[in-house]
Each structure stands twice: as C-alpha cells, then as structure tokens.
Amino acid sequence: MGLTGTRGDAAERLAAAYLELLGRVVVARNVRIAGVEVDLVTRDADVTAIVEVKYRSRSDFGGAAGAIDAGKRERLKRAARAIASEGNSAVRVDVIALDHEPDGLRLRYVRNAIVE
Numbered sequence: 001m002g003l004t005g006t007r008g009d010a011a012e013r014l015a016a017a018y019l020e021l022l023g024r025v026v027v028a029r030n031v032r033i034a035g036v037e038v039d040l041v042t043r044d045a046d047v048t049a050i051v052e053v054k055y056r057s058r059s060d061f062g063g064a065a066g067a068i069d070a071g072k073r074e075r076l077k078r079a080a081r082a083i084a085s086e087g088n089s090a091v092r093v094d095v096i097a098l099d100h101e102p103d104g105l106r107l108r109y110v111r112n113a114i115v116e
Contacts, residue, residue: 011055012039015096018107019051034082036075047090050080055098064097065108073114
C-alpha cells in the first residue's frame with residue numbers, strides 16, 4: 001500500500017516526529033512545490049530538506065524505498081531546484097522508508113538520497 005488515507009497520514013506523522021527527535025524543524029507537510037507534491041519540508045541548520053516518505057505494509061518487491069521510481073526522483077529534484085533557486089539555503093532530498101515486517105515496523109532514513 002502506498003501513502004494514501006490514514007496509513008499514509010500516520011506514516012508521515014511518524015516520519016515528522018522522528019525527524020524532530022533528530023533536531024530537524026518540520027516547516028511544511030503535504031505541499032506543492034513547482035507542481036510537485038512534497039511530503040515534508042524540514043530545516044536542518046542552514047539546509048532545507050525535502051523529505052519523501054514511503055510506507056509499505058509488505059517489504060517484498062523492493063519495499064518502501066524501492067517504490068521511488070525514476071519519475072518520482074525527477075519530480076523531487078525539480079522541487080529541490082525550485083527551492084534552491086530562491087537562494088535562501090542549500091537543499092537536499094531525503095527519504096524515509098517505512099516497511100512493516102514480521103517483527104515490527106522498520107524505519108530507514110537516508111539523507112541526501114536523491115542527488116543531481
């Protein structure tokens with residue numbers, strides 16, 4: 001299952017709480033930037049991070065991280081370029097992948113997961 005409905009909302013809330021525990025400031029959720037839907041926008045010191053959150057109830061077929069296809073990577077890069085063009089800070093694209101596994105939920109956080 002992708003990020004739709006209450007599971008998607010719960011996954012994004014969990015991801016936001018995790019990032020806040022790491023000291024990030026969540027400045028926006030579910031916004032459109034340059035026509036791209038962005039799950040979370042955070043600040044980490046002088047860096048703005050666009051965060052893609054993926055949840056899968058099963059980890060077969062590549063799991064949550066594997067669900068970010070080439071088209072989605074290009075759209076996230078477009079959003080990052082739009083923020084960078086404002087010149088306020090460095091920008092990166094991070095990914096939080098949440099996979100439901102037999103022993104519980106596994107969260108993987110990848111900083112700078114999608115680069116130009």
